[in-house]
């Protein structure tokens with residue numbers, strides 16, 4: 001039997017991995033290939049799973065990073081996928097702080113030698129974040145570089161906000177870091193599937209391990225609101241938030257509207273998208289050394305003030 005192709009989607013928090021996955025899935029559907037997805041999220045609740053169409057088999061690895069605490073679980077989920085479905089390819093969306101090589105290691109287990117064929121590591125870069133990476137801790141900066149160095153395909157995403165000279169500088173900077181990576185500039189991770197397909201024999205290169213908790217000090221906080229909140233107070237809260245909160249995503253309802261909104265926040269940019277269904281109002285925060293108590297206090301206060 002033909003081995004199932006594996007694609008690893010890597011890239012920092014908010015870079016556009018889920019956006020890329022959605023583009024890929026719709027192209028794969030047109031080609032009538034049988035695809036499954038494994039999603040790893042740092043938080044204990046899943047937000048991105050709605051981005052995957054219902055007919056696509058999906059397994060989620062929540063509350064930890066495949067590259068450290070839950071590597072064993074990835075192997076179990078891969079095995080389950082292979083047993084339950086007949087597939088052409090599996091896409092693995094890693095957490096924004098995962099080291100791609102450690103995810104690769106899990107897929108290269110001897111268990112799967114005949115069954116899986118890793119095709120490529122695709123790293124997506126938030127170009128704006130990259131330009132301002134000196135604001136990140138040294139460990140996170142190293143991780144961003146490693147994500148580039150180990151990629152076969154590199155997408156310079158969110159170029160819509162860059163000038164032509166910024167784009168040129170970025171391309172030469174990334175090219176100097178990557179020996180063999182194929183480089184593409186994208187907006188909303190829009191790229192033809194054919195650019196991501198490459199058959200490669202994988203040998204894992206040496207790399208520095210960066211564990212989410214011990215080295216990167218990444219933490220998550222999940223907050224569920226018991227009622228709709230005031231948009232203005234929420235925006236004020238966002239303005240005062242520490243810079244070390246890199247990513248927020250989840251669902252929100254506001255007092256001014258009956259709708260539920262999918263909320264996305266990356267690199268200081270909030271985005272509200274009307275959601276068709278009524279979802280539980282839960283937000284996942286991801287950041288360095290998150291102050292859980294402070295977040296909880298501020299968010300509860302926001303709800304309490306509402307009642308007055």
Ligand SMILES: Nc1nc2c(ncn2[C@@H]2O[C@H](COP(=O)(O)OP(=O)(O)OP(=O)(O)O)[C@@H](O)[C@H]2O)c(=O)[nH]1
Pocket residue numbers: 011012013014015016017018019020048095096157158159160186187188189247249264265266271
């Ligand atoms: N302006 C702009 N926004 C983009 C682009 N690509 C993605 N986004 C937005 O960036 C935000 C984060 O995108 P996602 O695809 O969820 O990023 P992610 O890497 O999956 O995020 P995590 O799973 O949290 O690490 C969303 O609001 C996207 O709509 C782009 O090219 N330009």
